Amino acid sequence: MEDKTCATCGRRIEWRKKWARDWENVRYCSDACRRHKPNDTDRALETSIVELLDRRAAGKTICPSEAAKQVGGDAWRDLMEPARRAARRLVDAGTIEITQQGHVVDPSTAKGPIRLRRV
Template sequence: MTHDNMPAPSDDARTAVLELLDRRSDRATICPSEVARAIASKAGADPTEQDWRAVMPVVHAAIDQMVDDGLIELNWKGKSMPSRSGLDRIGRAHRED
């Protein structure tokens, strides 16, 4: 990869997660690779190429922190997951008040 500003800092990943979720309905989820593609695209990479894969470790770290902070939840096929396990979807945290 030739993009000097990749991989992105985790703040970029955190912002990308929140922006992508804001564009979706309340219960919609996103894929971690969507976050990486968004970051790669902003950095000037072609999102149809594999450049986004270099950003995945940063995305995963941001997701882990956001789960710990209670900002997002992970699930797979509708089943809640306490942490990343490879296949997962990211959604807004929904707390029972």
């Protein structure tokens, strides 16, 4: 079976025997993600990431905090994890890549500072 990507957090969902009967319908990696489906703020973060990257030269990167600041204003710090989730969903859609130290990384396992760039 092929792995899937969580519709909320964008992390990889590995096939497990417990989902064998219903694998086609699995969309979320956890109950928490099932409860927090992407909302207007999440969609605004995705749009912000794409718009910020469209304004940059080819191959240039942005930090997820730039999208969080654009969407959240003074409360941008609360949007850092939602911005990272939005970035992982955009990676799954094939729109962007997540990098660390200039190298493309797996969005499901990346820890620490990340940068975002167009594919």
